[in-house]
Amino acid sequence: MSSRTPDTWTHGAVMLDAEHTRFALWAPDAFFVSVELDTGDSIPLLPQADGWFVIQTRCPAGTRYRYNIDGEVEVPDPASRAQAGDIDRQSVVVDPHAYPWRHTRWSGRPWYEAVIYELHVGTLGGFEGVEQQLARLAGLGVTAIELMPLAQFPGDRNWGYDGVLPYAPQASYGTPEQLKHLIDSAHGHGLSVILDVVYNHFGPDGNYLHRYAKGFFREDKHTPWGAAIDFRRREVRDFFIDNALMWLLEYRFDGLRLDAVHAIEDPDFLQELAARIREQVDPTRHVWLTVENEHNQASLLEHGYDAQWNDDGHNALHVLLTGETDAYYADYAEQPTEQLARCLSQGFVFQGHINRHGQPRGEPSGHLPPSAFVLFLQNHDQIGNRALGERLHQLAPTQALQAATVLLLLSPMIPLLFMGDEFSARQPFLFFTSHHGELAERVREGRRNEFKAFRAFADPEKRRAIPDPNAASTFEASRPSLQVQQPEQLDTEALYRHLLKIRREDIVPRLxxxxxxxxxxxxxxxxxxxxxxxxxxxxxxxxxxxxxxxxxxxxxxxxxxxxxxxxxxxxxxxxxxxxxxxxxxxxxxxxxxxxxxxxx
Structure with missing residues (x-):
């Protein structure tokens, strides 16, 4: 696939100077497009080649707008840089240069120094709430925070994987300037900041692309979320590549974690994405690219990508710590110790080995360095995809979990913690959304039916006790209490602090x-x-x-x-x-x- 041509338009509203903005919408299935400004002006966009509609007009930062498609429906900008509230509200023109950066000399940290702390921005109180935790995390020994997806989603409660406006930071978390302030402050504490991005699907609510840009999707291939995104099209590729570059260049994120790349049907897109990032980011910056990939494609980690989340290592450890062998843990039920040994010596457990479905999975990975694998004892998936959101300290013997924590934090692999691990948080992390109506009912029932394969929830009556994802109480229950008071919690925090000191002083310099x-x-x-x-x-x-x-x-x-x-x-x-x-x-x-x- 060739790179973009010089006359390819940039998606969305791009400020040309303090008073002028260019609006560009790829709408090959529309006959007429206008931009409706909050000033009351309705400005027709001019049709261009290949399905583009473009106009350049007087329009300062802060202007609110929508696109009108064929005089029939008004939609948000799919490349909206900010929303004036929820997805059904107006998009907002954003000046990308308005924020005055304080730590302009920050160039990031080498990947081998990474100790990653994954967190959910909403449960910690938005961008300002996360900022209040930076000093504590840096003092603990964390070197990077990883934010679960921020793309605007419907409502104000969501894990972030239902986003529909990938360029707009979730409005209920704060403004683009507040997000930049968070990143800037993190850099001041010596912390890198990673963003989890979702390029494999759009959420089910608030996505209007099927109305005017069916070419975003291909009906001949499907993912668990519906029709696959069609990365064969130049306009579609650029939509996501430009999004990645926006986060790295404009917001100064230090890295991206690409969610579920096994659901991206065109693997050369991933190669082009990495190549474009490496070409356009200042080579003196340390920018990290990591993936989640059930296919265990070691070849991706040889070119452009730093590491993969190693679910294999987690799964083997989880079986050894808890004895659970339901569902996907069945692949690790018979030889978990041997599989852990393979993980520690070669990276992946499944390197072409046959899984429980009788299918080969993975590629040989023993030639890769240990830093090509992100190891964890739990993350948002491994806690939140449990029916009741229990954390590992509630499932495993304390002494065994402490021993596994030593392995996590002192092995040469890159360690990842989930928020609350460091003090054995008592609160669960549940699956939560804020859908309404029929969609809310489908999500509620779909969530409960996911657990039919688990013995503890084979009884339909027990499945009805699984918390409703759409209830506000489910979200509130998932907020970790940051008041660490119990002796065992203080002991856990002291253990993490001590181990990370050893890692920093005795292991990281040698990695x-x-x-x-x-x-x-x-x-x-x-x-x-x-x-x-x-x-x-x-x-x-x-x-x-x-x-x-x-x-x-x-x-x-x-x-x-x-x-x-x-x-x-x-x-x-x-x-x-x-x-x-x-x-x-x-x-x-x-x-x-x-x-x-x-x-x-």
């Missing part, structure tokens, strides 16, 4: 050039994994997530970075790894053999 040396299965739930770091030292993590003692061989001349519980070292010297224990050591050593070396 460039790191590669896995192998992982050995010691027993059920117990592994020993090794990585050679960039300075030649060897990082070793010995982990036992089971309630049984396992035999073990200690590392000679190792410097102990961390042990849990205390005095594990003496027992290891006796060849014993106790239940729910972990030992992290660092030593100069010759390269050890790759123990886990099988291929599908």
């Amino acid at each position: 460039p050039g790191a590669h896995a040396l192998g992982a050995e299965v010691l027993g059920h739930g117990a592994v020993s994994a090794r990585w050679q770091l960039g300075d030649g030292s060897v990082l070793r993590i010995d982990l036992n997530l089971s309630d049984q003692t396992v035999e073990h061989t200690s590392a000679e001349d190792a410097r102990i970075l961390f042990e849990h519980p205390e005095q594990v070292t003496g027992l290891l010297q006796k060849g014993i790894l106790t239940p729910y224990s972990v030992l992290v050591s660092l030593t100069q050593a010759t390269i050890l053999p790759n123990i886990i070396g099988e291929r599908p």
Whole structure:
């Protein structure tokens, strides 16, 4: 697919100077388009080649407007930079240069320094509420915050994956200037900021593209959300690529996480997106590109993309910690320890291996560095896609979860936390929306039917107890209390702080050039994994997530970075790894053999 041509229009309302704006709408299925301004003016757009309608007119920042299609329907700008309220309100002309940046010398952080904290802006009180947490997070040892999607969605409560106006920050969270202030302030605290973006579908409510631009979609291919987006079209590609560039260049986000790229039917779009970003972003900036991808395409991580969220690692750990094997955890039910060892030594568990549906999944990934994989114990999906939104500390033995936390924060993979992990938040994180009418009923029933495959909710009566996503109480229940008072919560926060200090001082400086040396299965739930770091030292993590003692061989001349519980070292010297224990050591050593070396 060729890059955009010089005469391709930029989607949306683009300010040309302080008093003039160019409006451009791709509407190949419309006969007539006008822009209706809040001044009362109705200005016809001039038809151009390839389905474009364009006009240049006097119009300052702050002007509210809608497009009128064929004199029949008024719609928001699909590339609206801001909304005057909900999706059914007017779009707003935005001056992209109005915000006075304070930390203009910020150029980001190298990817290997990333310790990511995923959060939901709405539950923390909007952009201003998130800003109040920055100093605390930086002090904890977090180096980046990741915002769940911000694209304007219907109502004021949503996870963000139902967005329909990808260029407009959600109005109920704050203004574009308040979002920029949040990012600017984060940079002042030394924090990078990542944005989760959804380029695989539009939400079900408030999307008018089918009325005047059917070419956005292809009916011959479908995703779980309906007709697939047609990335074969230049106008469609540019709509999303320009959106990514807006977030990175105008808002100065430090990275993007692309949601569910396995649902994007044209993989060369992803390659062009990465190439365009790398071409247009100042090469002195550190800009991170990560993906969520069920297909485990290691090839994507070789060109343009820094890392993938490693669901495989999470799933193996979750089975070992909780014993749950329902639904997609069934793929990890038989050999979770061996799968964890493969994850630690090669990245993906599924590298062409057959899944529970009898289909091969994934590509070989052992050649990739550990930093190509984002590891987590939970995230918005893994908590929120539970029927009752329970967090992991409510499902797993405390000692086992602490040991797994050591692995998360001290392995060479990139760690990701979800808001509240660091103090064992008592509040659930539930699935919430603010739909109305028939759509609300469909979402409510669809949500409950998702859990038919889970034994605990096989009974329809039990499924009716699953919280209604559209109820305001469901959203309110998902707000994490930031008042950390219980002793066990303080202990958890102290553990995170201590481990992140070790990571920052002893591991991060050695990460460039790191590669896995192998992982050995010691027993059920117990592994020993090794990585050679960039300075030649060897990082070793010995982990036992089971309630049984396992035999073990200690590392000679190792410097102990961390042990849990205390005095594990003496027992290891006796060849014993106790239940729910972990030992992290660092030593100069010759390269050890790759123990886990099988291929599908």
